[in-house]
Amino acid sequence: MRRKNDPLLKMLKKRWYFLFFPLLILASVAYSASLANSNKSGYVPITVQDSTDRERSLKLFGEVAAVLRHPRCINCHPSDDYPRQGDEMRRHMFNVQRGNHGKGVIGMKCISCHGASNNLASGVPGAPEPDDPLKSRWHLAPLSMGWIGLNDAQLGKRLLDKEQNGNMSPQDLVEHMEEDPLVLWGWDPGEGREPIPIPHDEFVEILKEWVATGAQVPTEDKEPKK
């Protein structure tokens, strides 16, 4: 046991901050490491106890993902600032860019060409809401909902991440894909564009069952069977 006049104790009493700063640094490093390891996104995996449900849910997600990756959906969900066009998903002609809020740039807004309905004269597609081209909602999905280049696990995680998907629950996602006119346009894209092959009501049933079975998505290292 150290005595009261121990020189080390004396030094510590006088210079306590010699210990304080190294401890502060250690604490900061530990906190940073814990942040790096934690899941910083809003994605919270849903736990399903029943393995049959989980397998069924994963299989259904594969069918959902196939629709989300169809050009009619993913062309407006790019992971960069350029919309895509056509069944071949080429970059939108004439340097069309995301701009503010995904609605294009000054002089070249989405509504400069895309109106309230598919245009029979020019062939330019448009979504039927509202009935005024200047108020058309035709726009790109936000970057946080960019899907191009993602595998199924990344796509699923992004789809369910409330911090990236506009704070939508799985039920909200079903509602969005069941009712949003921009989504519905994928089944009525006008001449010269392939509609999404699976009927919309069947797709909605798949979505609902996927949610009912726990809205499972594959983990990074395991892709669902297709």
Add this chain to the structure above:
Amino acid sequence: MITFKVNKKKVSVNDDPDTPLLWVLRDTVGLKGTKFGCGKAFCGACSVHVNDTVVRSCSFPVKYAEGKNITTIEGVGTEDELHPVQKAWIEEQVPQCGYCQSGFIMSTVKLLEHNPDPTDEDINKSITNLCRCGTYYRVRKAIHLAAKLKKS
């Protein structure tokens, strides 16, 4: 009847509601400055302003013009006082054949209203009209000059 304003004058037309605004402006209203280029909303030769937005009029059914303010190339300036963009276009001698130029001017007018001092990058993003004579270099010079003229 579809009623709207063209260059601040009220007009009423009886065309098929799905007729592109371009043809109504040219054939019914009689303003020939707006040109038909591709008819696919690609080239921008038919650009006009609908309220505050540049619109490719070949892809804008006239039924949606009801109650709106349309501005065409004939309405951006007057013969006595050209718009700064038109002055810059003349100063830089931009047009070659001239066919597509009204569309370029309409797009530029709106660009400068929202961005009084555009960079080359801003111009590349916003002015996507096509010119088969390849006047792009002079278009860019004229846009920068127009920005200066507008300020002065």
